[in-house]
Amino acid sequence: GPLGALECARLERLQAQIVFTRLQGSDAPQLLLQAARRLGPLDAALARETYLEALWAAIRAGRSGDGPTVRDVAEAASAAPPAADPPRAVDLLLDGLVTRSVKGHQAAVPALERALGALLAEEGLTDTRWLWLGCHTAMDLWDDQTCRELGARHTRLARQAGALTMLPIALSYLAAHHIFAGELTTAAALLEEADVITAATGNVRMADFSLLLAAWRGQASSQFDVAVQDAAARGETLAMAGVEFAAAILHNGLGHYPAALAAAQQAREHDELGFGVWVLPELIEA
Numbered sequence: 001g002p003l004g005a006l007e008c009a010r011l012e013r014l015q016a017q018i019v020f021t022r023l024q025g026s027d028a029p030q031l032l033l034q035a036a037r038r039l040g041p042l043d044a045a046l047a048r049e050t051y052l053e054a055l056w057a058a059i060r061a062g063r064s065g066d067g068p069t070v071r072d073v074a075e076a077a078s079a080a081p082p083a084a085d086p087p088r089a090v091d092l093l094l095d096g097l098v099t100r101s102v103k104g105h106q107a108a109v110p111a112l113e114r115a116l117g118a119l120l121a122e123e124g125l126t127d128t129r130w131l132w133l134g135c136h137t138a139m140d141l142w143d144d145q146t147c148r149e150l151g152a153r154h155t156r157l158a159r160q161a162g163a164l165t166m167l168p169i170a171l172s173y174l175a176a177h178h179i180f181a182g183e184l185t186t187a188a189a190l191l192e193e194a195d196v197i198t199a200a201t202g203n204v205r206m207a208d209f210s211l212l213l214a215a216w217r218g219q220a221s222s223q224f225d226v227a228v229q230d231a232a233a234r235g236e237t238l239a240m241a242g243v244e245f246a247a248a249i250l251h252n253g254l255g256h257y258p259a260a261l262a263a264a265q266q267a268r269e270h271d272e273l274g275f276g277v278w279v280l281p282e283l284i285e286a
Helices: 005-023 028-039 044-064 070-077 089-103 105-121 128-140 144-161 167-180 184-201 207-216 223-234 237-254 257-269 280-285
Strands: none
Touching (some): 005 028, 028 070, 044 070, 044 128, 044 237, 070 089, 089 128, 105 128, 105 144, 128 144, 144 167, 167 184, 184 207, 207 223, 207 237, 223 237, 237 280, 257 280
């Protein structure tokens, strides 16, 4: 039979999720924001999740210049229906990221720490999207241990579910922490697995983590320019920050300090969630 108001709103959300997952472009934040507003009076919990998806999409689109900015989406999300009592980890994450986007990093730290604590405590959480975003938030707080734990759980759950869109993302985040631990062979195996899955499914490859591994190995490559162009074409400017971060590591390691400084300044300029913090040591060294 015909769809009701809630079913129509859920369909609109699903269409927006498909745009974000398949194209990773700058249209997704506006589409998800529209779906969140439509869900507001119909399903408060789902509306809050959709506002968080819209905010994450805006963070990834970042500097593309099309559609609503991160601050625009955050201000819209501040009018989301109130969370249930007690709030879910998703609710705490939304509130913390809204605060970060509107009031800045320092003001958001207590709320984001509570959100990460709730994510760690929700052992039964099976929606791996929030683990992915939790990893990135932990990066933003210099909380390497939480990021690694969430990345490992994300990988385990994605394997168990056969979630072939999410598994390469989880493998990539986990690989990043093996890189930082100097476990480059393990990281390379994880990234190779991610690339094989991505090629088989036809999804968008996360090149920035492979470039991070190449940078730590001191392997200069034309892939850096290709990755920047590809990210820009998709409107994936958070990925551009990852490429710039990797370039700063590479040039610092090779002693090319002016080039490292330029890359680090670019990555830091827009204060991207996660990468804006990770690049600080490279900026200082350069």
